[in-house]
Amino acid sequence: MAESTFMLEVVTPERIVLSDEVEFMVVPAVEGELGVLRNHAPMVAGLKIGVLRYRGTDGITRHMAVSGGFMEVIDNEAIVLAETAERGSEIDILRAKAAKERAERRLQQRTEEINFVRAQMALQRALARIKAAEADQRL
Template structure:
């Protein structure tokens, strides 16, 4: 293990999506982005729908879309328990864009038959998936 790295584990109900040493990460917290580096103070935080960004131990910038959950930082390790998560490289961008368009159309309709809270969450998930699929700057 390099001196400036710590363990990141991203877990969903279906699988362990990622488990490796990283240099830093930024997670979408409920109250804003949370930046984590080695020797961070212990922390438990709720996560929002968004993009989790991290830099591997070899300096490669990566992204994944997550749909909320929790993050625990303790003993130079971070565990993300996400409802869903996808590596940016695995995302079907056309499908994500179609989901975004569907959600936007639902939100335009003013009807009691449309669950607007659910449509807003679908829109947030689609946007997160699109952003996670983009190449890091």
């Protein structure tokens, strides 16, 4: 491991999304964005729906849409246990935009059959996926 890097693992119930050395990362923590560099103090943090960004050893900053979970940092290793996680480069942006539009329509209807909280979360997930995909398209 290089002197300026640490190990980052992003894991979901389905797969290991990322396991690589990185120079820094920023996660969407419940209390706000949280940055991590090498030799960070040990910690555990809850995550919300949003975009995780990290810079690999190649100097490129990449993005990943995550939906909740936890992050643990200890001994120059950060482990993100997320409900869902998708690399920006893997996201189908047209599908994400369609999901955003569906969620917005549900929120506008405001009928008793619509679960408002669920529709809000669907909108947040779609926005995070779009943001991660668009950011990685610029690379």
